[in-house]
Amino acid sequence: MEDVLTQTIDYARERCEALFSEIDKLEQKDYPTKQSQKILFRFIKGANEQIRLKLDEIEKDTEIRQTLKPEELEQRVKRYCKFLPYLCNLLEYIEGSEIENTPAPLINPLRRLTRSCLPDSEVIFRSYSQLNYSYAPLTRLLREVFSDDTFSNLVQRLPNFFAVISFPKVEANYVLLHCMVAHEIGHGLYQEKNLEDDLIPLVKIDETTLDRLAKEIVESESNRQDVSGKDPLAEADVSESLRVKGLLTQGITKIIGNWVEELTADAFGVCIFGPSYFFAFINFVSAIRLLQSASFTHPSPRIRMNLMSHILNLLKPQEKDESVKSQQKHDRDTLGFENVFQGPTKRFVQKWVEVSSMQGRALYPIYDIVEKSITPIIPGICSKVMETMNGSEYTAQKYLEKTPTLRDLIVNIIPPNEVIDFKKKETTNTDVVSILNAGWEVYISHMDDFAKNYQELTYQSNKLKCDKKLNELLLKAIELNEIKTRWDEIGK
Amino acid sequence: MFSESKFSDLTESLASGFFADKVVLALARFQKTGNLNKEDEPVLKRAVEFFKKVIEGHNWMDNPQLSRNSVESASAFSQVVRAMSTSVSSKEFVIYIKGLLATAEQLVDLKPVEDKQVGKLRDFFSHYGLSELVRTENLFQDDRLEIFG
Numbered sequence: 001m002e003d004v005l006t007q008t009i010d011y012a013r014e015r016c017e018a019l020f021s022e023i024d025k026l027e028q029k030d031y032p033t034k035q036s037q038k039i040l041f042r043f044i045k046g047a048n049e050q051i052r053l054k055l056d057e058i059e060k061d062t063e064i065r066q067t068l069k070p071e072e073l074e075q076r077v078k079r080y081c082k083f084l085p086y087l088c089n090l091l092e093y094i095e096g097s098e099i100e101n102t103p104a105p106l107i108n109p110l111r112r113l114t115r116s117c118l119p120d121s122e123v124i125f126r127s128y129s130q131l132n133y134s135y136a137p138l139t140r141l142l143r144e145v146f147s148d149d150t151f152s153n154l155v156q157r158l159p160n161f162f163a164v165i166s167f168p169k170v171e172a173n174y175v176l177l178h179c180m181v182a183h184e185i186g187h188g189l190y191q192e193k194n195l196e197d198d199l200i201p202l203v204k205i206d207e208t209t210l211d212r213l214a215k216e217i218v219e220s221e222s223n224r225q226d227v228s229g230k231d232p233l234a235e236a237d238v239s240e241s242l243r244v245k246g247l248l249t250q251g252i253t254k255i256i257g258n259w260v261e262e263l264t265a266d267a268f269g270v271c272i273f274g275p276s277y278f279f280a281f282i283n284f285v286s287a288i289r290l291l292q293s294a295s296f297t298h299p300s301p302r303i304r305m306n307l308m309s310h311i312l313n314l315l316k317p318q319e320k321d322e323s324v325k326s327q328q329k330h331d332r333d334t335l336g337f338e339n340v341f342q343g344p345t346k347r348f349v350q351k352w353v354e355v356s357s358m359q360g361r362a363l364y365p366i367y368d369i370v371e372k373s374i375t376p377i378i379p380g381i382c383s384k385v386m387e388t389m390n391g392s393e394y395t396a397q398k399y400l401e402k403t404p405t406l407r408d409l410i411v412n413i414i415p416p417n418e419v420i421d422f423k424k425k426e427t428t429n430t431d432v433v434s435i436l437n438a439g440w441e442v443y444i445s446h447m448d449d450f451a452k453n454y455q456e457l458t459y460q461s462n463k464l465k466c467d468k469k470l471n472e473l474l475l476k477a478i479e480l481n482e483i484k485t486r487w488d489e490i491g492k
Numbered sequence: 493m494f495s496e497s498k499f500s501d502l503t504e505s506l507a508s509g510f511f512a513d514k515v516v517l518a519l520a521r522f523q524k525t526g527n528l529n530k531e532d533e534p535v536l537k538r539a540v541e542f543f544k545k546v547i548e549g550h551n552w553m554d555n556p557q558l559s560r561n562s563v564e565s566a567s568a569f570s571q572v573v574r575a576m577s578t579s580v581s582s583k584e585f586v587i588y589i590k591g592l593l594a595t596a597e598q599l600v601d602l603k604p605v606e607d608k609q610v611g612k613l614r615d616f617f618s619h620y621g622l623s624e625l626v627r628t629e630n631l632f633q634d635d636r637l638e639i640f641g
Contacts, residue, residue, distance in 0.1 A: 067520045072618055075625060076513050082506060082628050141503045196560050205556040242582045246573030249552050253566040256558060
């Protein structure tokens with residue numbers, strides 16, 4: 001047994017060496033934001049080193065070998081060994097974040113935007129092979145796993161908020177879709193502001209339905225075991241009921257926790273990116289998901305769109321906003337997004353709001369219980385998010401101020417990085433969110449004009465070519481905007 | 493590549509197993525020397541909190557209120573149920589966990605405790621740690637099947 005364990009430790013050390021070489025290789029690559037990658041490299045290297053030292057220690061520590069039973073000792077060694085594939089998985093978060101795999105001009109502005117919501121945060125943006133957007137809160141996960149004193153130095157050096165945001169490789173250059181990133185920043189805000197403590201207690205579960213569901217599950221399990229005729233919750237079968245109770249208890253609480261976080265992240269997404277997040281969500285999700293289909297981690301797209309349309313109409317100018325102070329309350333109230341969209345954009349929004357308010361049909365009873373419990377708190381989630389944004393949300397007023405000028409630039413195939421005042425002969429730098437909102441306005445309502453101005457084309461027969469050009473133009477505007485922003489920062 | 497939720501499950505599984513190993517080592521040292529090491533005290537205090545959460549999680553369905561604490565308790569309860577190798581009734585389960593809680597509390601309070609009781613507590617954590625090791629392994633395994641299956 002001793003020999004086998006020594007050999008196991010020796011093999012594990014070989015895995016550690018291989019991991020060190022892989023890190024060295026990856027460190028040589030070029031990344032748009034080196035700082036974030038450096039933090040993760042440093043952590044993985046440090047943890048790998050500590051695991052190697054820990055295995056050496058177990059090998060040499062005669063006291064621990066005499067204190068623990070052989071199977072306990074083996075378990076301890078194997079636990080440390082299990083950290084190795086975990087660290088390899090962490091390395092995967094760096095792959096895809098290289099300059100050639102990301103829309104590089106977008107990365108710095110996104111990082112800047114994230115830091116404006118979450119100061120001192122560090123984010124790795126990377127593309128991956130899945131057709132999905134996702135978020136991994138590294139600091140939170142790593143602090144949980146590496147909570148032992150052995151790793152305390154490494155964990156302490158992590159930024160308070162350090163995350164990886166992944167987007168699909170196949171559409172890496174389609175910047176309009178990347179408005180989905182707003183939702184991922186929303187996850188960060190939810191966790192950073194501990195909103196779980198405020199929002200989860202608002203959810204009230206229907207106890208009668210829960211009991212009925214538990215009984216139904218136990219009954220069907222008992223029938224399968226050929227014990228029909230017995231009371232499913234009688235003492236003879238309660239071991240089964242204990243198992244079901246365990247599954248249901250964890251299932252319901254986890255699903256509710258997951259869904260509340262997702263919905264809150266959506267509300268933040270709309271507050272940070274305005275309607276562009278709503279448009280990107282519809283475009284991305286409606287193509288690949290059933291609108292009524294929920295999962296363990298996500299509520300159905302239908303409920304999510306319902307929440308987004310709700311919060312869009314709350315994004316009215318604030319009284320404290322200087323530019324609208326003089327306006328009458330009535331005028332301010334009519335400045336919600338429901339009143340600013342026009343033409344095809346208005347019809348587009350109306351159509352999807354209608355779809356989102358249709359009665360859904362949950363596939364599994366457990367999702368039905370959760371949906372019924374969560375729907376009543378949607379206004380509560382929106383209010384909490386608005387309160388957290390504290391006036392920094394993207395309002396309908398901002399949309400009205402910038403979108404028409406930027407939209408006209410785009411339609412005339414000019415990068416929309418500046419707002420031009422022809423009367424005053426002045427230009428003002430704009431921001432990445434306004435550029436993307438104007439981009440969506442063009443994409444939904446003005447592609448015929450865009451195509452005509454771009455090589456005299458008809459949009460319907462040159463859709464792919466025109467969409468590609470639109471995204472390139474927006475990416476160029478974001479790049480120029482970033483250069484100007486950095487120039488201004490240096491000047492200050 | 494792991495999905496984010498699987499990565500989070502893996503994190504939970506590794507962290508729980510790591511905690512179980514620490515309790516096992518603390519109890520093994522106690523059984524060997526008859527004294528509780530200063531450095532092992534926080535580990536056993538955490539074990540006490542853990543058992544309290546398991547009982548809270550067990551009772552959650554009687555009064556399904558939600559909070560961060562109830563989510564943690566539900567998770568602790570579910571993990572322990574998953575680790576149970578023998579079939580026990582709901583009542584037996586609570587008696588069993590309360591017994592383990594009492595032993596852990598006695599150790600933390602430096603009160604005399606029978607070696608047999610400490611042994612039971614150690615066996616529980618050893619088994620719980622093994623169950624989490626298997627879960628960790630399955631999480632890696634499942635992913636491999638998804639790729640090559």
